[in-house]
Amino acid sequence: MRRGGHPNQAAESALGLVRDGADPEAGATLEEWLRVCAAGSARLATSTRASYTEHIDVYINPVLGHIPLTELTIKDLNNFFTALARRRTRRNGSTLSAGTVTRVHTTLRAGLNAALRRGLIAWNPAREAEPPRRHRPRAxxxxxxxxxxxxxxxxxxxxxxxxxxxxxxxxxxxxxxxxxxxxxxxxxxxxxxxxxxxxxxxxxxxxxxxxxxxxxxxxxxxxxxxxxxxxxxxxxxxxxxxxxxxxxxxxxxxxxxxxxxxxxxxxxxxxxxxxxxxxxxxxxxxxxxxxxxxxxxxxxxxxxxxxxxxxxxxxxxxx
Known part of the structure; x- marks a missing residue:
C-alpha cells in the first residue's frame, strides 16, 4: 500500500496507520471518501447535500472515483475539468455551462478539504486545479x-x-x-x-x-x-x-x-x-x-x- 505527499518522518507515521488499520478511511478511493463525506456532514443543508450528491454521482465518480485519495494529482483534475467543459447535456445537446463546472469544482474541493482535516491527505490538489473561469453577466x-x-x-x-x-x-x-x-x-x-x-x-x-x-x-x-x-x-x-x-x-x-x-x-x-x-x-x-x-x-x-x-x-x- 502506498501513501504519498508526506515529508520524511510523517510519511513513516502515516504508513504505519495504514498498515495497522488504525484509520478505516486510509487508502480509500475518491469515490469511497466522497460518499462517506456527503452522507456524514451534519452541517450541509438539504439542498446542498442533494447538489453535492448529484455532482458526485453524475460527474466526479464516473471519471475520478477509482483513483486513491493519496494518488490524485493536479493533472488528473485539470484533465477532468477540461473534459467536463466539453461534455454535452442530454437536454439540448449544449456543453455544460462554466457555472456547472465551477460548482462541481466546489464540491470536489470541499470533499478533499474534509480529507485534509482528517489527515488522509497531506494537501488538496483541487486548490491548485484550474477549472474554466465563470464570467457572471452584469445586469x-x-x-x-x-x-x-x-x-x-x-x-x-x-x-x-x-x-x-x-x-x-x-x-x-x-x-x-x-x-x-x-x-x-x-x-x-x-x-x-x-x-x-x-x-x-x-x-x-x-x-x-x-x-x-x-x-x-x-x-x-x-x-x-x-x-x-x-x-x-x-x-x-x-x-x-x-x-x-x-x-x-x-x-x-x-x-x-x-x-x-x-x-x-x-x-x-x-x-x-x-x-x-x-x-x-x-x-x-x-x-x-x-x-x-x-x-x-x-x-x-x-x-x-x-x-x-x-x-x-x-x-x-x-x-
Missing part, C-alpha cells in the same frame, strides 16, 4: 433604447432588469390572476421564490405592515420540505407598504372563500395550490412565464410577449 436596465436595438439587430443582454414602468404594466395586466399577490410581493419587496412559497399567514402582521422571513420551502424527492433561508442574513423583517398590505388582505379573503367552496382545510401558507397545499417554488417561475404573453400584444410586437416567445432568455431580475 442592465431594459430601457426603450435597448429594446429598439434588440428589435433591430437581435442582440440582447444576458441579464436585463425591468424598469418600474414595465413592472407596473405587468402587474396591472395580471391583476385578476390567482397568483397576482405573490408576484406583487416579489416585485415590490424582493423575496426569493422559495421565501414567497414558504410564507405563512403567521409570518405576516398586515395591520402593522410587517413580513417576517424565517424559512423557505424546496422540492426534494418529490416532496415540499421546509428549511432555513438561503443565508443567515436572509432571516429578516420586511416592511410592507399600504398597497402591498391591502393586496395581501384581499388575497386572504379570496383564499378563504376558495377553501370554503372546495371544502378543503387551509394549510396556513399564504400562496397555495387550489387544494390548499403549499406551492413548489418552481411553480411561481412557470406561472410567471405563462403569464407573459397575456401582458402584450402580438400585433404591436410587445416586448414582454416577444421575450416570452424566446423562452425568456433575458432572465428578469426583480429589484
Amino acid at each position: 442592465v436596465v431594459w430601457t426603450e433604447d435597448l429594446i429598439a436595438h434588440w428589435r433591430a439587430t437581435g442582440e440582447r443582454p444576458p441579464v436585463a432588469v425591468w424598469t418600474a414602468t414595465q413592472t407596473a404594466s405587468f402587474l396591472a395586466a395580471i391583476a385578476e390572476d390567482r397568483m397576482y399577490a405573490a408576484f406583487h410581493l416579489i416585485a415590490v419587496r424582493g423575496l426569493r421564490r422559495g421565501e414567497a412559497a414558504g410564507l405563512r399567514w403567521c409570518d405576516l402582521d398586515l395591520d402593522r405592515g410587517l413580513c417576517f422571513i424565517t424559512h423557505q420551502v424546496q422540492r426534494r424527492d418529490g416532496e415540499i420540505v421546509q428549511g432555513p433561508p438561503k443565508t443567515p442574513t436572509s432571516v429578516r423583517a420586511v416592511v410592507l407598504d399600504r398597497t402591498t398590505a391591502k393586496v395581501l388582505k384581499a388575497h386572504r379573503r379570496k383564499q378563504e372563500a376558495e377553501c370554503r367552496a372546495r371544502d378543503v382545510v387551509p394549510s396556513g401558507f399564504v400562496f397555495t395550490r387550489v387544494d390548499g397545499q403549499p406551492l413548489a417554488p418552481e411553480y411561481l417561475y412557470r406561472r410567471f412565464v405563462a403569464l407573459l404573453p397575456s401582458t402584450g400584444c402580438r400585433r404591436s410586437g410587445c416586448t414582454t410577449y416577444a421575450m416570452a416567445q424566446r423562452r425568456w432568455r433575458c432572465r428578469p431580475e426583480w429589484t
